Amino acid sequence: MAEEKKPTRKKIMATKEMGRIMADYYYELDSAVKNKDKKVAWCSSVGPAEVLRSMGFYVYFPENHSAMLGSKRLATDLIPYANAIGYSPEICSYLTADIGAYLKKFTPLSQAFERIESVPKPDVLVFNTNQCRDVQDWFGWFAHEFKAPLIGVHTHRGVKDVSKTHVKSIAAQMQEMIEPLEKISGNTFDKNELKKTLSLSRECSDLWKKVLDTAAAIPSPLTFFDGTIQMGPAVVLRGTQHAVDYYKLLLTELIERVKNHEGAVDDERFRLYWEGMPIWGRLRDHSELFAVQKTCVVASTYCNSWIFSAFDATDPFISMARAYTELFIVRSDEAKEKYLEKMIDFFKIDGMIYHDAKTCPNNSNSRYGMPQRLEEETGVPSLIINGDLNDLRCLSDEQTKTNIEAFIEQLEEKK
Numbered sequence: 001m002a003e004e005k006k007p008t009r010k011k012i013m014a015t016k017e018m019g020r021i022m023a024d025y026y027y028e029l030d031s032a033v034k035n036k037d038k039k040v041a042w043c044s045s046v047g048p049a050e051v052l053r054s055m056g057f058y059v060y061f062p063e064n065h066s067a068m069l070g071s072k073r074l075a076t077d078l079i080p081y082a083n084a085i086g087y088s089p090e091i092c093s094y095l096t097a098d099i100g101a102y103l104k105k106f107t108p109l110s111q112a113f114e115r116i117e118s119v120p121k122p123d124v125l126v127f128n129t130n131q132c133r134d135v136q137d138w139f140g141w142f143a144h145e146f147k148a149p150l151i152g153v154h155t156h157r158g159v160k161d162v163s164k165t166h167v168k169s170i171a172a173q174m175q176e177m178i179e180p181l182e183k184i185s186g187n188t189f190d191k192n193e194l195k196k197t198l199s200l201s202r203e204c205s206d207l208w209k210k211v212l213d214t215a216a217a218i219p220s221p222l223t224f225f226d227g228t229i230q231m232g233p234a235v236v237l238r239g240t241q242h243a244v245d246y247y248k249l250l251l252t253e254l255i256e257r258v259k260n261h262e263g264a265v266d267d268e269r270f271r272l273y274w275e276g277m278p279i280w281g282r283l284r285d286h287s288e289l290f291a292v293q294k295t296c297v298v299a300s301t302y303c304n305s306w307i308f309s310a311f312d313a314t315d316p317f318i319s320m321a322r323a324y325t326e327l328f329i330v331r332s333d334e335a336k337e338k339y340l341e342k343m344i345d346f347f348k349i350d351g352m353i354y355h356d357a358k359t360c361p362n363n364s365n366s367r368y369g370m371p372q373r374l375e376e377e378t379g380v381p382s383l384i385i386n387g388d389l390n391d392l393r394c395l396s397d398e399q400t401k402t403n404i405e406a407f408i409e410q411l412e413e414k415k
Contacts, residue, residue, distance in 0.1 A: 010262075010264055012222070012230070012250070012253060012254075013253055017246060018229075018230065018233060018246055021233065021237065021242045022233070022236070022237075023113055024242075025236055025237060025242075026109060026112075026113050027113065027115075027116070029058050029060055030115065030116045030120065032058045032120065033121055038056065038058050039056070039123040039124070039184060039185050040058045040059075040060055040120045040121065040122055040123050041057035041059050041060070041122065041123065041124050041125070041126055041181075042059075042060050042061075042062055042122040042124070042126065042139060042142065043059050043125075043126050043127075044061070044063065044126070044127040044128050044131060044135045044139070045061050045063040045064065045131070045235050045306075046128065046130060046131060046305060046324060047126055047127055047130075047135075047153065047324075048126065048128060048153060048174050048177070048324070049061075049201075049239060050197045050201050050238070050239050050316070050320060051174060051181070051194065051320075052126060053197045053240070054189075054190070054193040054194040054196070054197040054239075055181055055182070055185050055189060055193075056185050056187045057123075057181075057185060060119070060120050060122070061235060061236050062138065062139075062142075063135075064232070064235055064236055065101075065107070065108075065109070066093075066094040066095075066097050066390065067094070067389075067390075068108045068109075068112070069097045069098065069101055069108055069390065070094075070097065070389060070390035071280040071281065071283060072108050072281075073281040074097075074101075074108065075093060075097035075281070075390035075391065075392075076281075076390070076391055076392045076393055078097050078100030078101045078104060078106070079093055079096040079097050079100050079390070079391055080100065081099070081100035081103045081104055082095070082096035082099040082100040082103065083096065085099075085103070087099065089359075090358075090359060091134060091137075092132065092138070092359050092360060093359040093360075093388055093389055093390035093391040094134070094390060095138040096359075098138065099138070099141060099142075102119070102142075102145070105118070107119050121146055121148075122142065122143075122146055122148045123184055123185075124149050124150075124151060125139040125142060125148055125150050125151070126139075126150075126152070126153075127139045127150075127152045127153070128152070128153040128155060128324060129153065129155050130324050130327055130329065130330050131329055131362065132329075132360075132362040136152055139152075149180065149184060151177050151180060153170060153174060153177075153324075155170060155324065155325060155330060156169075156170075156325065156330065157330060158330075158332045159330050159331050159332060159335070160332040160334055160335050161335070162322060162326050166321075166325050167318060167321045167325060168318075169321075170324065170325055171317040171318050171320070171321035174317055174320060174321060175317055191316070194316050195314075195316055196313075197239040198239070198311055198312075198316050198319070198320065199313040200238075200241060200243070200244060201238045201239045201311055202308065202311035202312070202313065203244045204233070204234060204237075204238050204239070204240075204243040204247060205234070205238075205307050205308045206309070207244065207248060207251055208231070208247055208306060208307060210247075210251055211247055211250055211251050211254060212303055212307070213346075214251070214254040214255065214258055215347060216298075216347050217258040218271075218348065219262075219263025219264070219268035219296065220263060220264055220265070220268065220271065220296045220298040221254045221257035221258050221262060221263065221264055222254060222264050222298075223264045223265065223287060223296055223297050224274045224278075224297040224298065224299060224300045224302075224303065225283050225284075225286065225287040225297065226264060227299075227300065227303035228278045228280075228283060228302070228303065229283075230250060231303050231306060233246045233247065234247075234306040235306060238306070263296065264296060265290070265294060265295065265296040266291070266294065267294045268294060268295075268296045269293075269294040269295060270293070270294070270295040270350045270351065270408060270411050271296055271298045271347065271348055271350050271351075272290070272295060272296070272297045272298065272350065272351050272352065273298070273300065273343060273352050274297050274299070274301075274302070274353050275300065275340070275352060275353065275354045275355065275366075276300075276301070276302065276354055276357055276364055277302060277355055277357045277360050277363045277364075277389040278355075278389065279355065279357075279387045279388065279389065279392075279395060280390060281392050282387075282392075285397070289401060289404060293404070293405065293408045295408055295411075298347050299343060299347045301328050301339075301340075302363070304328070305327060305329070308324075309323070310322040310323035310326055311323050329362055333370055336370070337370060337377070340352075340374060341377065341378060344374075344378050344380055350380070350411055350415075351380060351383065351407065351410075352371065352374065352375075352380055352382035352383070353383055353385060353407075354370075354371055354382060354384045354385070355384075355385055355387060356384055356385070356386050357387060357389050357394075358386070358387070358391065358394040359388050359389070359391060360388070360389055366384045371384060381407075381414065383403060383404065383407040385400050385403060385404070387400065
Protein backbone atom coordinates (compact mmCIF):
# COMPACT_ATOMS: atom_id res chain seq x y z
CA MET A 1 0.00 0.00 0.00
CA ALA A 2 1.45 3.36 -1.00
CA GLU A 3 2.35 5.68 1.84
CA GLU A 4 0.06 8.70 2.12
CA LYS A 5 1.77 11.80 0.78
CA LYS A 6 2.32 14.38 3.49
CA PRO A 7 1.30 17.89 2.43
CA THR A 8 4.02 20.46 1.99
CA ARG A 9 3.62 23.57 4.15
CA LYS A 10 4.62 26.41 1.85
CA LYS A 11 6.70 28.88 3.79
CA ILE A 12 6.09 32.59 3.50
CA MET A 13 9.57 34.06 3.19
CA ALA A 14 8.65 37.36 4.86
CA THR A 15 7.95 35.49 8.11
CA LYS A 16 11.63 35.63 9.02
CA GLU A 17 11.48 39.43 9.03
CA MET A 18 8.29 39.30 11.11
CA GLY A 19 10.14 37.20 13.69
CA ARG A 20 12.83 39.86 13.91
CA ILE A 21 10.50 42.80 14.45
CA MET A 22 8.37 40.87 16.93
CA ALA A 23 11.52 40.01 18.91
CA ASP A 24 12.55 43.67 18.90
CA TYR A 25 9.10 44.60 20.18
CA TYR A 26 9.35 42.25 23.17
CA TYR A 27 12.94 43.21 23.94
CA GLU A 28 11.96 46.90 23.99
CA LEU A 29 9.14 46.13 26.41
CA ASP A 30 11.49 44.18 28.65
CA SER A 31 14.08 46.94 28.53
CA ALA A 32 11.48 49.59 29.40
CA VAL A 33 10.62 47.75 32.60
CA LYS A 34 14.20 46.95 33.62
CA ASN A 35 15.57 50.41 32.88
CA LYS A 36 12.42 52.27 33.93
CA ASP A 37 12.90 54.59 30.95
CA LYS A 38 9.33 54.46 29.74
CA LYS A 39 5.89 53.59 31.10
CA VAL A 40 4.16 50.36 30.08
CA ALA A 41 0.45 50.09 29.35
CA TRP A 42 -1.38 46.80 28.99
CA CYS A 43 -4.08 47.02 26.33
CA SER A 44 -6.79 44.73 24.99
CA SER A 45 -6.04 43.73 21.41
CA VAL A 46 -8.69 45.86 19.75
CA GLY A 47 -8.65 48.56 22.39
CA PRO A 48 -7.44 52.15 22.08
CA ALA A 49 -3.76 51.31 21.48
CA GLU A 50 -3.32 54.43 19.36
CA VAL A 51 -4.05 56.73 22.32
CA LEU A 52 -1.51 54.92 24.47
CA ARG A 53 1.24 54.92 21.84
CA SER A 54 0.74 58.59 21.06
CA MET A 55 1.26 59.38 24.76
CA GLY A 56 4.60 57.61 24.92
CA PHE A 57 3.62 54.29 26.48
CA TYR A 58 5.09 50.98 25.47
CA VAL A 59 2.02 48.85 24.79
CA TYR A 60 1.71 45.19 25.79
CA PHE A 61 -1.16 42.90 24.70
CA PRO A 62 -2.00 40.03 27.09
CA GLU A 63 -4.19 38.36 24.46
CA ASN A 64 -1.15 37.88 22.25
CA HIS A 65 0.66 36.33 25.20
CA SER A 66 -2.22 33.95 25.86
CA ALA A 67 -2.38 32.95 22.20
CA MET A 68 1.31 32.03 22.51
CA LEU A 69 0.41 29.81 25.47
CA GLY A 70 -2.23 28.15 23.31
CA SER A 71 -0.10 27.69 20.20
CA LYS A 72 2.68 26.10 22.26
CA ARG A 73 0.10 23.75 23.82
CA LEU A 74 0.85 24.97 27.33
CA ALA A 75 -2.51 26.56 28.16
CA THR A 76 -4.40 23.38 29.07
CA ASP A 77 -2.00 22.61 31.93
CA LEU A 78 -2.07 26.20 33.23
CA ILE A 79 -5.83 26.83 33.21
CA PRO A 80 -6.50 24.74 36.38
CA TYR A 81 -4.37 27.13 38.46
CA ALA A 82 -6.78 29.96 37.64
CA ASN A 83 -9.73 27.64 38.28
CA ALA A 84 -8.29 26.94 41.73
CA ILE A 85 -8.55 30.61 42.74
CA GLY A 86 -12.18 30.87 41.65
CA TYR A 87 -12.30 31.33 37.87
CA SER A 88 -14.75 28.97 36.21
CA PRO A 89 -13.55 26.49 33.55
CA GLU A 90 -16.43 27.86 31.43
CA ILE A 91 -15.01 31.38 31.01
CA CYS A 92 -12.44 32.70 28.54
CA SER A 93 -9.45 30.35 28.35
CA TYR A 94 -7.27 33.29 27.33
CA LEU A 95 -8.01 34.75 30.76
CA THR A 96 -7.56 31.52 32.72
CA ALA A 97 -4.43 30.43 30.84
CA ASP A 98 -2.79 33.85 31.29
CA ILE A 99 -3.59 34.11 34.99
CA GLY A 100 -2.55 30.48 35.45
CA ALA A 101 0.80 31.18 33.79
CA TYR A 102 1.36 34.17 36.08
CA LEU A 103 0.52 32.11 39.17
CA LYS A 104 3.07 29.51 38.05
CA LYS A 105 5.60 32.28 37.33
CA PHE A 106 5.88 31.11 33.74
CA THR A 107 5.90 32.87 30.37
CA PRO A 108 6.58 31.51 26.88
CA LEU A 109 8.46 34.75 26.25
CA SER A 110 11.39 33.34 28.24
CA GLN A 111 11.51 30.36 25.86
CA ALA A 112 11.20 32.42 22.70
CA PHE A 113 13.47 35.33 23.61
CA GLU A 114 16.71 35.33 25.56
CA ARG A 115 16.93 37.45 28.72
CA ILE A 116 13.16 37.91 29.08
CA GLU A 117 12.11 36.44 32.42
CA SER A 118 8.54 37.65 32.86
CA VAL A 119 5.70 39.63 31.36
CA PRO A 120 6.24 43.41 31.65
CA LYS A 121 4.91 44.98 34.82
CA PRO A 122 2.15 47.47 33.90
CA ASP A 123 1.94 51.10 34.96
CA VAL A 124 -1.67 51.13 33.75
CA LEU A 125 -4.11 48.62 32.25
CA VAL A 126 -6.57 49.75 29.58
CA PHE A 127 -9.37 47.59 28.18
CA ASN A 128 -12.26 47.85 25.76
CA THR A 129 -15.27 45.56 26.21
CA ASN A 130 -15.95 45.55 22.46
CA GLN A 131 -14.67 41.96 22.55
CA CYS A 132 -16.35 40.74 25.74
CA ARG A 133 -16.70 41.43 29.46
CA ASP A 134 -13.90 38.95 30.21
CA VAL A 135 -11.18 41.48 29.35
CA GLN A 136 -12.50 43.69 32.18
CA ASP A 137 -12.24 40.83 34.71
CA TRP A 138 -8.89 39.70 33.31
CA PHE A 139 -7.29 43.15 33.44
CA GLY A 140 -8.96 43.86 36.77
CA TRP A 141 -7.26 40.84 38.35
CA PHE A 142 -3.83 41.99 37.16
CA ALA A 143 -4.53 45.60 38.18
CA HIS A 144 -5.15 44.34 41.72
CA GLU A 145 -2.08 42.10 41.60
CA PHE A 146 0.26 44.86 40.36
CA LYS A 147 -1.54 47.66 42.26
CA ALA A 148 -1.83 49.55 38.98
CA PRO A 149 -4.69 51.77 37.76
CA LEU A 150 -7.38 50.26 35.54
CA ILE A 151 -9.12 52.27 32.81
CA GLY A 152 -11.89 50.90 30.61
CA VAL A 153 -14.01 51.69 27.60
CA HIS A 154 -17.45 50.08 27.76
CA THR A 155 -18.78 49.34 24.30
CA HIS A 156 -22.35 48.72 23.14
CA ARG A 157 -23.20 45.11 22.23
CA GLY A 158 -25.47 43.55 19.62
CA VAL A 159 -25.35 46.65 17.43
CA LYS A 160 -27.25 46.40 14.13
CA ASP A 161 -26.35 49.77 12.63
CA VAL A 162 -23.59 51.86 14.23
CA SER A 163 -25.18 55.24 14.93
CA LYS A 164 -23.84 58.68 15.85
CA THR A 165 -25.09 58.06 19.39
CA HIS A 166 -22.98 54.90 19.69
CA VAL A 167 -19.93 56.66 18.29
CA LYS A 168 -20.23 59.79 20.43
CA SER A 169 -20.50 57.79 23.65
CA ILE A 170 -17.38 55.72 22.88
CA ALA A 171 -15.44 58.77 21.71
CA ALA A 172 -16.31 60.55 24.96
CA GLN A 173 -15.04 57.61 27.01
CA MET A 174 -11.73 57.63 25.14
CA GLN A 175 -11.35 61.37 25.63
CA GLU A 176 -11.99 60.93 29.35
CA MET A 177 -8.97 58.61 29.49
CA ILE A 178 -6.59 61.39 28.55
CA GLU A 179 -6.32 63.17 31.92
CA PRO A 180 -5.49 60.08 34.01
CA LEU A 181 -3.11 58.83 31.31
CA GLU A 182 -1.27 62.16 31.36
CA LYS A 183 -0.72 61.79 35.12
CA ILE A 184 0.51 58.21 34.76
CA SER A 185 2.77 58.81 31.75
CA GLY A 186 4.08 62.19 32.81
CA ASN A 187 3.47 63.37 29.25
CA THR A 188 1.02 65.98 28.00
CA PHE A 189 -1.43 64.73 25.40
CA ASP A 190 -0.58 66.00 21.91
CA LYS A 191 -3.36 65.63 19.37
CA ASN A 192 -0.88 65.85 16.50
CA GLU A 193 0.96 62.81 17.90
CA LEU A 194 -2.33 60.94 18.04
CA LYS A 195 -3.02 61.88 14.42
CA LYS A 196 0.40 60.57 13.35
CA THR A 197 -0.13 57.32 15.24
CA LEU A 198 -3.62 56.86 13.87
CA SER A 199 -2.40 57.55 10.35
CA LEU A 200 0.14 54.72 10.72
CA SER A 201 -2.56 52.45 12.13
CA ARG A 202 -4.80 53.20 9.15
CA GLU A 203 -1.95 52.47 6.74
CA CYS A 204 -1.24 49.20 8.56
CA SER A 205 -4.93 48.33 8.44
CA ASP A 206 -5.22 49.04 4.71
CA LEU A 207 -2.14 46.92 3.95
CA TRP A 208 -3.38 44.08 6.17
CA LYS A 209 -6.69 44.12 4.29
CA LYS A 210 -4.85 43.93 0.97
CA VAL A 211 -2.83 40.99 2.33
CA LEU A 212 -5.96 39.09 3.33
CA ASP A 213 -7.76 40.03 0.12
CA THR A 214 -5.10 38.28 -1.99
CA ALA A 215 -6.86 35.07 -0.88
CA ALA A 216 -9.68 35.93 -3.30
CA ALA A 217 -7.35 34.73 -6.07
CA ILE A 218 -7.70 31.17 -7.34
CA PRO A 219 -5.62 29.43 -6.13
CA SER A 220 -5.27 31.34 -2.88
CA PRO A 221 -1.68 32.37 -2.02
CA LEU A 222 -2.29 32.02 1.73
CA THR A 223 -4.52 30.22 4.18
CA PHE A 224 -6.40 31.22 7.30
CA PHE A 225 -3.70 29.39 9.27
CA ASP A 226 -1.03 31.59 7.66
CA GLY A 227 -3.15 34.61 8.54
CA THR A 228 -3.22 33.77 12.24
CA ILE A 229 0.58 33.94 12.26
CA GLN A 230 0.96 36.92 9.95
CA MET A 231 -1.49 39.04 11.96
CA GLY A 232 1.08 39.52 14.76
CA PRO A 233 2.30 43.00 13.71
CA ALA A 234 -1.29 44.17 13.04
CA VAL A 235 -2.07 43.38 16.68
CA VAL A 236 1.00 44.41 18.67
CA LEU A 237 2.69 46.94 16.36
CA ARG A 238 -0.31 48.80 15.01
CA GLY A 239 0.49 52.51 14.97
CA THR A 240 4.19 52.02 14.17
CA GLN A 241 6.23 52.24 10.97
CA HIS A 242 7.52 48.70 11.63
CA ALA A 243 4.09 47.21 10.98
CA VAL A 244 3.60 49.26 7.81
CA ASP A 245 6.99 48.23 6.43
CA TYR A 246 6.37 44.58 7.20
CA TYR A 247 3.01 44.39 5.44
CA LYS A 248 4.46 46.08 2.36
CA LEU A 249 7.05 43.30 2.27
CA LEU A 250 4.49 40.54 2.82
CA LEU A 251 2.05 41.97 0.27
CA THR A 252 4.76 42.07 -2.40
CA GLU A 253 5.47 38.37 -1.84
CA LEU A 254 1.80 37.39 -1.99
CA ILE A 255 1.15 39.43 -5.13
CA GLU A 256 4.04 37.57 -6.75
CA ARG A 257 2.44 34.28 -5.72
CA VAL A 258 -0.84 35.33 -7.31
CA LYS A 259 0.95 36.40 -10.48
CA ASN A 260 2.63 32.97 -10.69
CA HIS A 261 -0.59 31.10 -9.83
CA GLU A 262 1.18 29.65 -6.78
CA GLY A 263 -1.37 28.37 -4.29
CA ALA A 264 -0.83 27.85 -0.59
CA VAL A 265 -2.46 24.43 -1.04
CA ASP A 266 -1.39 22.17 -3.90
CA ASP A 267 -4.12 21.52 -6.48
CA GLU A 268 -6.70 23.57 -4.56
CA ARG A 269 -10.17 22.03 -5.06
CA PHE A 270 -12.34 23.61 -2.39
CA ARG A 271 -12.34 27.00 -0.65
CA LEU A 272 -13.62 27.32 2.91
CA TYR A 273 -14.30 30.19 5.31
CA TRP A 274 -13.43 29.79 9.00
CA GLU A 275 -15.88 31.56 11.30
CA GLY A 276 -14.73 31.91 14.90
CA MET A 277 -11.53 31.68 16.90
CA PRO A 278 -8.55 29.57 15.83
CA ILE A 279 -7.74 26.45 17.84
CA TRP A 280 -4.24 27.66 18.65
CA GLY A 281 -2.84 24.32 19.72
CA ARG A 282 -3.90 22.69 16.45
CA LEU A 283 -2.92 25.24 13.79
CA ARG A 284 -0.34 22.97 12.16
CA ASP A 285 -2.50 19.85 12.46
CA HIS A 286 -5.53 21.52 10.94
CA SER A 287 -3.50 23.20 8.22
CA GLU A 288 -2.16 19.80 7.15
CA LEU A 289 -5.54 18.10 7.52
CA PHE A 290 -7.14 20.49 5.02
CA ALA A 291 -4.10 20.46 2.73
CA VAL A 292 -4.30 16.64 2.42
CA GLN A 293 -7.88 17.14 1.22
CA LYS A 294 -6.65 19.77 -1.28
CA THR A 295 -8.89 22.23 0.52
CA CYS A 296 -7.86 25.78 1.33
CA VAL A 297 -9.36 27.67 4.27
CA VAL A 298 -8.94 30.99 2.51
CA ALA A 299 -10.41 33.52 4.92
CA SER A 300 -11.86 34.20 8.36
CA THR A 301 -13.68 36.80 10.37
CA TYR A 302 -11.03 36.50 13.07
CA CYS A 303 -8.10 37.74 10.98
CA ASN A 304 -10.30 40.53 9.60
CA SER A 305 -10.82 41.83 13.15
CA TRP A 306 -7.73 44.03 12.74
CA ILE A 307 -9.02 45.88 9.69
CA PHE A 308 -10.06 49.39 10.78
CA SER A 309 -11.14 51.16 7.62
CA ALA A 310 -12.96 53.89 9.55
CA PHE A 311 -9.73 55.29 11.03
CA ASP A 312 -9.36 58.93 9.97
CA ALA A 313 -6.48 61.01 11.31
CA THR A 314 -8.39 64.24 10.69
CA ASP A 315 -10.98 63.22 13.32
CA PRO A 316 -9.18 60.77 15.59
CA PHE A 317 -11.57 60.18 18.50
CA ILE A 318 -14.73 59.93 16.43
CA SER A 319 -13.12 57.69 13.81
CA MET A 320 -11.53 55.41 16.45
CA ALA A 321 -14.87 55.13 18.20
CA ARG A 322 -16.56 54.16 14.93
CA ALA A 323 -13.85 51.67 13.94
CA TYR A 324 -13.86 49.95 17.31
CA THR A 325 -17.66 49.75 17.34
CA GLU A 326 -18.02 48.45 13.78
CA LEU A 327 -16.17 45.27 14.72
CA PHE A 328 -17.92 42.04 13.73
CA ILE A 329 -18.00 40.76 17.33
CA VAL A 330 -19.93 43.83 18.51
CA ARG A 331 -22.69 43.52 15.93
CA SER A 332 -26.13 41.93 15.82
CA ASP A 333 -26.71 38.61 14.06
CA GLU A 334 -28.44 40.44 11.21
CA ALA A 335 -25.40 42.65 10.61
CA LYS A 336 -23.05 39.66 10.93
CA GLU A 337 -25.00 37.62 8.39
CA LYS A 338 -24.91 40.44 5.83
CA TYR A 339 -21.16 40.69 6.32
CA LEU A 340 -20.66 36.94 5.90
CA GLU A 341 -22.73 36.92 2.72
CA LYS A 342 -20.31 39.47 1.25
CA MET A 343 -17.32 37.38 2.35
CA ILE A 344 -18.79 34.23 0.77
CA ASP A 345 -19.17 36.06 -2.52
CA PHE A 346 -15.82 37.88 -2.47
CA PHE A 347 -13.70 34.86 -1.55
CA LYS A 348 -15.73 32.42 -3.72
CA ILE A 349 -16.48 30.16 -0.77
CA ASP A 350 -17.62 26.54 -1.20
CA GLY A 351 -18.27 25.83 2.47
CA MET A 352 -18.29 27.37 5.96
CA ILE A 353 -16.54 26.03 9.06
CA TYR A 354 -17.99 27.35 12.34
CA HIS A 355 -15.80 26.83 15.38
CA ASP A 356 -17.97 26.64 18.48
CA ALA A 357 -15.36 27.57 21.09
CA LYS A 358 -16.40 26.25 24.50
CA THR A 359 -15.07 29.20 26.52
CA CYS A 360 -15.66 31.95 23.94
CA PRO A 361 -19.39 32.45 23.32
CA ASN A 362 -18.77 35.96 22.04
CA ASN A 363 -16.75 34.60 19.12
CA SER A 364 -18.96 31.55 18.49
CA ASN A 365 -21.73 32.27 16.00
CA SER A 366 -23.19 28.79 15.56
CA ARG A 367 -25.46 28.68 18.63
CA TYR A 368 -28.52 30.63 17.49
CA GLY A 369 -29.24 29.28 14.02
CA MET A 370 -26.87 31.45 11.97
CA PRO A 371 -25.34 28.54 9.98
CA GLN A 372 -28.79 27.32 8.97
CA ARG A 373 -30.03 30.79 8.02
CA LEU A 374 -26.93 31.54 5.94
CA GLU A 375 -27.07 28.19 4.19
CA GLU A 376 -30.69 28.81 3.28
CA GLU A 377 -29.83 32.30 2.01
CA THR A 378 -26.64 31.46 0.09
CA GLY A 379 -26.79 27.73 -0.61
CA VAL A 380 -23.32 27.35 0.90
CA PRO A 381 -23.15 24.33 3.26
CA SER A 382 -21.59 24.53 6.70
CA LEU A 383 -19.96 22.40 9.38
CA ILE A 384 -19.80 23.11 13.11
CA ILE A 385 -16.75 21.83 14.97
CA ASN A 386 -16.54 21.87 18.76
CA GLY A 387 -13.36 22.95 20.47
CA ASP A 388 -11.76 25.91 22.17
CA LEU A 389 -9.18 28.58 21.49
CA ASN A 390 -6.80 27.39 24.26
CA ASP A 391 -8.29 24.52 26.27
CA LEU A 392 -7.56 21.36 24.29
CA ARG A 393 -9.66 19.28 26.69
CA CYS A 394 -12.68 20.66 24.82
CA LEU A 395 -11.53 19.18 21.51
CA SER A 396 -11.79 15.67 20.07
CA ASP A 397 -9.15 15.37 17.36
CA GLU A 398 -10.62 12.19 15.93
CA GLN A 399 -14.15 13.56 15.77
CA THR A 400 -12.91 16.80 14.20
CA LYS A 401 -10.94 14.89 11.56
CA THR A 402 -13.86 12.60 10.77
CA ASN A 403 -16.33 15.47 10.51
CA ILE A 404 -14.07 17.55 8.26
CA GLU A 405 -13.39 14.63 5.93
CA ALA A 406 -17.12 13.87 5.71
CA PHE A 407 -17.87 17.55 5.02
CA ILE A 408 -15.37 17.65 2.14
CA GLU A 409 -16.96 14.50 0.71
CA GLN A 410 -20.26 16.36 0.86
CA LEU A 411 -18.69 19.23 -1.10
CA GLU A 412 -17.41 16.74 -3.68
CA GLU A 413 -20.87 15.31 -4.16
CA LYS A 414 -22.34 18.78 -4.52
CA LYS A 415 -19.70 19.77 -7.04
